[in-house]
Amino acid sequence: MNYMDPFNSFFNMKELELEPEGDLIARRLSDMQGMYQQEDNVAGNPKIYEYYNVRLPEIPGHLQHCVTVISPGKIGKEYHMTKGHYHEVEETAEIYFTIQGRGKLVMQTKEGDSKVLDMEEGMISYIPPYWSHRTINTGEEPLVFVGVYPGNAGHNYGDIEERGMKKLVVEEDGQPKVIDNPD
Numbered sequence: 001m002n003y004m005d006p007f008n009s010f011f012n013m014k015e016l017e018l019e020p021e022g023d024l025i026a027r028r029l030s031d032m033q034g035m036y037q038q039e040d041n042v043a044g045n046p047k048i049y050e051y052y053n054v055r056l057p058e059i060p061g062h063l064q065h066c067v068t069v070i071s072p073g074k075i076g077k078e079y080h081m082t083k084g085h086y087h088e089v090e091e092t093a094e095i096y097f098t099i100q101g102r103g104k105l106v107m108q109t110k111e112g113d114s115k116v117l118d119m120e121e122g123m124i125s126y127i128p129p130y131w132s133h134r135t136i137n138t139g140e141e142p143l144v145f146v147g148v149y150p151g152n153a154g155h156n157y158g159d160i161e162e163r164g165m166k167k168l169v170v171e172e173d174g175q176p177k178v179i180d181n182p183d
């Protein structure tokens with residue numbers, strides 16, 4: 001039997017960096033074209049979020065885990081958010097554990113049901129099989145959470161890239177508000 005050695009990762013809460021780094025993926029506005037309602041007239045190409053994947057085999061039995069950091073801010077009225085995805089293997093679930101900040105977790109099924117959960121320090125959110133998921137930073141500091149999901153889950157971005165999600169999270173009178181996507 002070929003055993004993998006157990007190992008630790010360390011998330012540095014001051015630098016907001018994973019040690020050792022693993023795969024670091026940064027998403028700027030230009031990586032999310034068409035996902036925000038008002039992305040024209042935004043100065044520069046702001047970094048919206050980044051996430052650190054611990055490198056693991058993409059096979060059943062393993063547990064992928066990664067740390068996402070969404071910087072605070074808005075594009076038009078919409079708060080910074082992730083692209084959002086279904087898992088390629090749709091019957092795989094995920095747990096998000098929020099370790100800093102405040103936000104919303106927007107989920108949707110292919111039948112069109114939507115659910116929105118609050119994210120705040122200490123919250124453990126369960127994303128059951130079949131729900132697509134997107135996270136939104138509605139606070140003034142970085143939103144930081146750990147995601148844990150099956151090794152073979154994979155990511156399907158195409159559906160949300162093409163059709164968006166039914167619910168948007170916008171700022172209204174200084175407060176986050178969940179609204180129906182007008183498109």
Ligand code: PAN
Nearest residue numbers: 051066068082083084085147149
């Ligand atoms: C998370 C996400 C991460 C970035 O680890 O991959 O928050 O969001 P996008 O993948 O939508 O850009 C996860 O849900 N993994 O399955």
Ligand code: ZN
Nearest residue numbers: 087094133149
């Ligand atoms: Zn996921």
